[in-house]
Amino acid sequence: MRTSQTFIGNLTKDFTFRTAKSGRGWATGSLAVNKWQKDQEDKVMFIDLKVFSPESASDFANNVSESLVKGTRVVVSGSLETEKWQGNDGAERTSLVLVVDAIGPDLRWASADITRNPRDGGSGGRYAQAAAPAAAPVEDPFVVDSSAGQEDPF
Numbered sequence: 001m002r003t004s005q006t007f008i009g010n011l012t013k014d015f016t017f018r019t020a021k022s023g024r025g026w027a028t029g030s031l032a033v034n035k036w037q038k039d040q041e042d043k044v045m046f047i048d049l050k051v052f053s054p055e056s057a058s059d060f061a062n063n064v065s066e067s068l069v070k071g072t073r074v075v076v077s078g079s080l081e082t083e084k085w086q087g088n089d090g091a092e093r094t095s096l097v098l099v100v101d102a103i104g105p106d107l108r109w110a111s112a113d114i115t116r117n118p119r120d121g122g123s124g125g126r127y128a129q130a131a132a133p134a135a136a137p138v139e140d141p142f143v144v145d146s147s148a149g150q151e152d153p154f
Contacts, residue, residue, distance in 0.1 A: 002079040007047065007098065008106060009033040011072050015051070017065035027051040027061040029068075031076060031098070048083075049076065051100045059117060064103055073106040 015029040033045040051061045068074060078100040087093045105112050 004077055004101060005080055005098070006075065006077040007031060007033050008075050009047075009073070011068060011070050011074060012046065014070050015049075015065035015068060017062055024052070025059075025061040027065040029064075031074070045096070047080075048095050048097045049078075049100055049103075050097055051103070063117070064100070068103070068105065073109045074103055075106050076103040077101050078103075 009031045012030040012032050015027040017025060017027045019025045027050075029049040029051075031047045031049055033047060051064045076098065078098045081097045081099060082094055083097050084092060084094050
């Protein structure tokens with residue numbers, strides 16, 4: 001069972017995108033977690049991020065690496081893991097890694113333009129969207145016409 005955790009912080013470097021021989025893509029980055037989520041020693045935590053794409057495509061990891069850059073404040077959710085390895089000096093090292101399930105800009109501090117990616121293979125499956133017909137303009141109920149003697153409701 002995986003336990004999902006959510007963090008808010010700033011990216012400390014641009015994502016690096018890679019593709020395996022199998023065609024599966026992944027991206028790696030790093031997050032500095034905000035002051036409300038400090039560790040026991042009251043220091044800012046740095047978390048390595050890994051974004052894996054589904055077996056058949058590298059869209060997710062590629063979208064992340066093309067969309068989010070160093071310094072961007074993000075909201076990221078995923079499962080925390082500890083990676084251990086042996087350094088060049090022979091000492092054992094560990095790092096905290098978040099395997100990312102979802103990530104995006106923190107819209108409290110930025111705005112975003114969303115571009116949906118086209119789906120391969122015709123219909124697009126259950127997420128396909130039909131083109132909506134152009135809608136007629138709708139009258140805004142909150143617009144106050146002061147020339148008609150209307151008062152601001154607020």
